[in-house]
Amino acid sequence: MALWGMVIDLDRCTGCQACVMACKAENNVPAVGEKEAKKGRTISWMQVLTETDEEHHEEKMRFIPRPCLQCDDPPCTKVCPVYATYRDPEGIVAQIYGRCIGCRFCMAACPYNAKYFNWYTYQKEQPGQNPDVSLRPNGVVEKCTFCHHRLQKAREQAHAEHREIQPGEYNTACADACPAQAIVFGDLSDPGSEVSKLARSPRAFKLQEELGTKPKVIYLTEGEGGG
Amino acid sequence: MVDHKDAHEDILLAPIAHTGPGFYWTVAGLSVFILWGAIAYLVQFYYGLGVTGLMQPVSWGFYVTNFVFFIGISHAGTLISAILRLSRAEWRRPITRMAEVITAMVLFIGAGQILVDLGRPDRILNVILHGRYQSPLLWDATSISAYLTASLTYLYLPMIPDIAILRDRLGKWKLFYSVLALGWTGTEAQQRVLNRAIAIMCVIVIPVAISVHSVVSFVFSMTLQPMWHSTIFGPYFVVGAIFSGIAALIVAMIIFRKTYGLEPYLKPVHFRYLGQLLLVMSLLWFYFTFAEYLTGYYGAEPEEMKVFWAKFSGPFWPYFWAMVLCNLFIPLACLVRLGRHTVGKVLAASLAIIVGMWLERFIIVIPTLSFPRLPFPHTVYTPTWVEMGEFAGSLALFALFYLLFTKVFPIISIWEIREGREEGVKEVEERIKSYLPDEIKGTA
Numbered sequence: 001m002a003l004w005g006m007v008i009d010l011d012r013c014t015g016c017q018a019c020v021m022a023c024k025a026e027n028n029v030p031a032v033g034e035k036e037a038k039k040g041r042t043i044s045w046m047q048v049l050t051e052t053d054e055e056h057h058e059e060k061m062r063f064i065p066r067p068c069l070q071c072d073d074p075p076c077t078k079v080c081p082v083y084a085t086y087r088d089p090e091g092i093v094a095q096i097y098g099r100c101i102g103c104r105f106c107m108a109a110c111p112y113n114a115k116y117f118n119w120y121t122y123q124k125e126q127p128g129q130n131p132d133v134s135l136r137p138n139g140v141v142e143k144c145t146f147c148h149h150r151l152q153k154a155r156e157q158a159h160a161e162h163r164e165i166q167p168g169e170y171n172t173a174c175a176d177a178c179p180a181q182a183i184v185f186g187d188l189s190d191p192g193s194e195v196s197k198l199a200r201s202p203r204a205f206k207l208q209e210e211l212g213t214k215p216k217v218i219y220l221t222e223g224e225g226g227g
Numbered sequence: 228m229v230d231h232k233d234a235h236e237d238i239l240l241a242p243i244a245h246t247g248p249g250f251y252w253t254v255a256g257l258s259v260f261i262l263w264g265a266i267a268y269l270v271q272f273y274y275g276l277g278v279t280g281l282m283q284p285v286s287w288g289f290y291v292t293n294f295v296f297f298i299g300i301s302h303a304g305t306l307i308s309a310i311l312r313l314s315r316a317e318w319r320r321p322i323t324r325m326a327e328v329i330t331a332m333v334l335f336i337g338a339g340q341i342l343v344d345l346g347r348p349d350r351i352l353n354v355i356l357h358g359r360y361q362s363p364l365l366w367d368a369t370s371i372s373a374y375l376t377a378s379l380t381y382l383y384l385p386m387i388p389d390i391a392i393l394r395d396r397l398g399k400w401k402l403f404y405s406v407l408a409l410g411w412t413g414t415e416a417q418q419r420v421l422n423r424a425i426a427i428m429c430v431i432v433i434p435v436a437i438s439v440h441s442v443v444s445f446v447f448s449m450t451l452q453p454m455w456h457s458t459i460f461g462p463y464f465v466v467g468a469i470f471s472g473i474a475a476l477i478v479a480m481i482i483f484r485k486t487y488g489l490e491p492y493l494k495p496v497h498f499r500y501l502g503q504l505l506l507v508m509s510l511l512w513f514y515f516t517f518a519e520y521l522t523g524y525y526g527a528e529p530e531e532m533k534v535f536w537a538k539f540s541g542p543f544w545p546y547f548w549a550m551v552l553c554n555l556f557i558p559l560a561c562l563v564r565l566g567r568h569t570v571g572k573v574l575a576a577s578l579a580i581i582v583g584m585w586l587e588r589f590i591i592v593i594p595t596l597s598f599p600r601l602p603f604p605h606t607v608y609t610p611t612w613v614e615m616g617e618f619a620g621s622l623a624l625f626a627l628f629y630l631l632f633t634k635v636f637p638i639i640s641i642w643e644i645r646e647g648r649e650e651g652v653k654e655v656e657e658r659i660k661s662y663l664p665d666e667i668k669g670t671a
Contacts, residue, residue: 036277039280039282040282040283040284040604040606041277041282041283042283049601049602049603050602051602064601064602066601075450075451078361078362078449079362079363079364079449079450080359080362081354081358081359081362081364081365081368082350082353082354082357082358082359083357083359084353084357099350099353099357100346100347100350101345101346101347101348101350101351101353101354102276102345102346102347102350103341103344103345103346103364104286104287104344104346105362105363105364105446107283107284107286108286108287108450108452108596109450109451109452111451111452111599111600112600112601113283113284113599113601113603116283117276117281117283117286117346118275118346119275119276119277119281119282120274120275120277121275138275138346138347139275139276139345139346139347140346140347141346207601208600208601211451213451
C-alpha cells in the first residue's frame with residue numbers, strides 16, 4: 001500500500017506563493033474577506049511562513065511552505081471526540097465535514113496549526129469552483145487533504161484500465177504549481193520514487209521532529225550559501 | 228416542647244412560606260443578565276462562532292475558560308460536604324445543604340459552556356452516536372454526567388426528611404412535597420436506611436468528584452502544547468477546583484445569612500473553620516503553581532519559555548500577577564489572623580479567590596494557544612460582547628437557580644440541625660471519652 005508524502009526543498013523555494021494560490025483554487029478554499037483576515041481568520045491550507053535567520057537577523061528570510069504535515073502519529077486525530085478526523089491507511093489525515101461538531105480540540109492539539117475553522121459561512125456554491133471538492137459549512141474544521149480527490153480520480157482511471165496507479169498520475173496542486181519545482185510529491189513506501197530518494201537526502205529534516213508526530217512532509221534545508 | 232422546636236424551624240421555613248419584594252427585584256435584576264446571555268447565544272447560533280473574538284491560533288477562549296471555572300466551582304459542594312460528613316465534623320450541619328446545591332446547579336452551567344463553545348451544537352448527538360473514547364472530551368462527558376447524577380442523588384437524599392416537614396407544615400404545594408417526600412414518616416427503620424444511603428453516597432461521590440477535574444485538566448495535558456503537557460495538571464486542577472469551590476460556598480453562605488437572617492445558624496466559628504480550610508488550600512495552590520512554573524523555567528525548553536515569559540512579563544503579565552495577588556497574597560493577609568471581623572475577612576478573601584481562580588483558568592488556556600511553535604504572525608485574542616454576555620448570563624443563571632432553590636427547599640437542613648441538638652452532643656461526648664484511656668477501677 002502506498003504511503004503518500006511530500007518533500008519541500010527550502011533551497012529552491014522563492015516564497016512566490018504559487019502553491020498557496022493553486023491550493024486555494026483547487027480545493028475551494030474560501031477567501032474570508034479583509035475584515036475577517038484582519039482578525040486572523042484567514043484559511044490557507046498551504047501557508048508560507050517566514051522566519052528571519054538567527055545569524056543574519058533582518059537580512060535573510062527563510063520561507064517555509066506549510067501544508068498539513070499528514071503526521072503518521074497525528075496529535076489531532078487522537079483527541080477528536082467523534083471520529084471526524086482520522087488517518088487513512090495510505091497515511092492521509094482526513095477530515096469529515098459532515099461529522100465534525102466544531103469543538104476545535106484538534107486545532108488546539110495540532111503543533112503545526114495546520115487546521116482551520118469556518119467561523120462564519122464563508123462560501124456558497126458559485127461558478128468556477130472545483131466540483132470534485134465539497135464546500136465546507138459553517139462551524140467545522142478543515143485542512144489540507146493532499147488533494148485526496150485527485151487520488152480518487154487517478155485510482156478510478158487506473159481501475160477502469162485494469163492497472164495500478166503509475167508514479168506521477170497522482171500529484172497535489174501545490175506540487176504541480178511550484179515554478180521552482182521545490183515541492184515533490186509521491187509514494188514514500190516506494191524506495192525508488194523521487195520523493196523517497198529526496199527524503200533520504202542529508203539535507204532532509206522534519207518540523208518539530210522531537211514531538212514524535214512523524215510528519216510525512218519532509219523539508220530539505222538550504223545548502224551551503226543558499227537561502 | 229413542640230413550640231420550642233417549631234420556633235427553630237420557623238426561621239428556616241420563612242423563605243419558603245413568605246416572599247417579599249426583594250426576591251422579585253433580585254429575579255428581575257438577574258433576568259437582565261440572563262437576557263443578555265440569551266441574545267448573545269442566539270446571535271452566535273444564527274451567525275456562527277465568528278461573532279466571538281476567537282481566531283487562528285487562539286481557537287479556545289472565554290468559553291473554555293468558563294467551562295473549567297464553573298466545573299471547578301462545583302467542587303465546593305458535594306466534595307466538601309462528603310468529607311465533612313465522613314469525618315463527622317459536627318460543625319458541618321448548617322453548611323452541607325448549601326454546598327451540595329452549589330454543585331448541582333453549577334454543573335449544569337459548566338456543562339452548558341461546552342455546548343455554547345461548539346461550532347455545530349446541532350450535531351451534539353454525534354458524541355453519543357460516533358463517540359470516540361480515546362478523546363479526553365468523552366472522558367469529560369462521562370465523568371461530568373456521573374458527577375451530576377451522584378450530586379443530585381446526594382443532594383436529594385438528605386432532603387427527604389425536610390421535604391416531609393414541608394409537606395406536613397407548609398400549606399402550599401402539598402402534592403409536590405408529598406411525592407418528593409416518598410412517604411417519609413421518620414420511623415427508626417427509615418432513618419437507618421437513609422443514614423446508610425447517605426454514607427454510601429459520601430464514599431461514592433469523592434472519587435467521582437476528583438475524577439471530574441482530573442479529566443477536565445486532561446483536555447489540556449494530553450496535548451503536546453507547551454505549558455499544557457504536564458503530569459501535574461490533574462491534581463493541580465483538583466486543588467484549584469476545591470479552592471475556588473470553598474470560596475464560592477463562603478460567598479453563598481454570607482449572602483443567604485444576611486438576606487434570610489440565618490445568623491443564629493451560621494456563626495463566626497463556621498466561617499473561621501472554612502477560612503482556615505481556605506488558607507490551607509491557598510498555600511496548596513501556591514505550592515502546585517510554584518512547582519509547575521519552576522519545572523518549566525528550570526528546564527528552559529524554548530517553546531515552554533515563550534509561553535512562560537508571556538505570562539510572567541509579556542502581554543499576559545497583568546493577568547498572571549493579578550492571579551497571584553488574588554490567590555495568594557490577599558488570602559494570606561485576610562486569613563492568617565481570624566480573631567476579629569471573621570466574616571468580613573473571610574468574605575474578602577473568598578471574593579478575591581473567585582476572581583483569581585477565573586484568571587488562573589484564563590492564564591492556562593489563552594497564552595499557550597497564543598504562541599504557536601511555528602513562526603506565525605502574532606495575534607491577540609479579545610473577547611466580544613457575545614462572550615461577555617454569555618459569561619454574565621451564566622453567572623446570573625447560576626444565581627437564579629440557587630435563589631429559586633431556596634424558595635422551594637430549606638437551605639439549611641432542618642432535621643440534621645435537630646439531630647445535632649438531640650444526639651450529636653451526646654455522641655461527641657461519648658466519642659471523646661472513647662479516645663481517652665479507660666478509667667481504671669479500684670484505684671483511689
